[in-house]
Amino acid sequence: MLKILANIGKNLISKPYTSNYPFTPYQHFPGVRADVTFDGTKCILCGLCQRSCPAECILIHKEQEQIEYLNTQCIRCGYCVRVCPTNAISQNEVYTKPSRQRLTVYTKVTNENAPVIKKRMAAEAAKKAAAEKPATAGTGPAKPAGEKKVDEKKTSA
């Protein structure tokens, strides 16, 4: 009985154990694993993250040169951060708030070293050159110069 009284007294003067949630936000620890962010300037569109993601929430669109990331589908495992060869993925340390939207994030890739982008830029340059050529050298067979170059390289190699 005395023990109960002592406990009641202790509980009356002690602070509540639970936190006052909406007013004092939850403080999480450093190193918490939350959603991931893609760095468009580093990514080379290799597609490794898409293949290794267990939740299948990364979609690499090579033609549009962008990464589609389905935030609500991600399980925050951090495996994509491990496999990325260029360290283009980083994991945030703040939880995503509950949301009504799907929170799909599109990241445009601007890295010029990405093979897909290199190819496109080469093709564009070739087109440009081909467009300029007829203007300077008159009418000719409309064969892109870039392709020719590639062919030459291939044969020489």
Next chain:
Amino acid sequence: MKTTIQFGPQHPVWVEPLRLKLTMDGEIVKDCELEAGFCHRGLEKKFEWDYNKGAYLSERICGICTQHHSTCYCTAVEGTMGLEIPRRAAVIRTIMLELERLHSHLLAIGLTLESIGFENLFMLCFRNREIVLDMFERTTGNRVLHGINIVGGVIRNIGPEMAKELEDFCDIMEKRCLDLKDMILKSYTIRERMQGVGVMSEQLARDLCVVGPVARGSNVPYDIRAVAPYVLYNEIKVKPIVETSGDCWARSVVRVRELFQSIDIIRQCIPLLADAGEDIFAKSKTLPEKEYFTRVEAPRGELFYYAKGKKSKEMDRIKVRTSTYGNGPGFVPLIKGSHLADVGLITITFDPCIGCFDR
């Protein structure tokens, strides 16, 4: 007159779906039929993919013993490819396994107390469990599904600072668990309610091959950590905790006593971190066409994984036998002949995890 009562699949005692079809004669259960499979997810088929992703998938079999599942899976796959994990990874895995046993047992004790209407102590158990979860968030970055194991080792290190925090945590936890133990073991009400209810004799336990705290509560000293040591348990000796009476009380007392055993093992592991080398990860190889199986002592009992590779990145077959699957047949003989009011208590002292049961 006989009445048939459907106990479940939706019942407040279990969070998960399990159905018991009880044939009653007044208050006494005459016959019982167990029906499971309400949350079958076909995970074993899904395992036939990239073995690196499998570690994350195996965590999702059970929401409570995630670390045990992924450790068992990783050990099985590592055994298939003959890979030796670095010592530091083994130490970290052991610490995590024991932390998880702590929080799982606290949950099981809390739920048992809640099923007999002792909500206050249930809250206290969950308050203590909360600091274990905080420790998980501190060390692995996630509270429940840790995602720290991959084939070949672990992905997060425990540095000296974190080791210090773990030591402090052990001190706090031990104090709180002692409080809890005093409250539970000295309580006249709890003892009277649980003693003599759902008695599983030693012979019955051996016949049904039950595992984990259920077996140890019936005087069967069967603990995989002692019988077939895995990760670091051949260095850290574990003595199975055994109770003799085999009733609901004995099963709960085994869990309470195992809390201290877990804290003790964590304490023994922390000094090993200092001279365990820096490597936490060994590069994995391609899978050969071999097979392997592992057993791990999960909080609920023996957990079994069978792995078979097929000379590619994908697994050929994974078979999971979870602990509740081993304990499930034990429900029926105990429920037969008991009161209706005891059915919930008897099943909950088995600590059933239906997510594991059905997979």
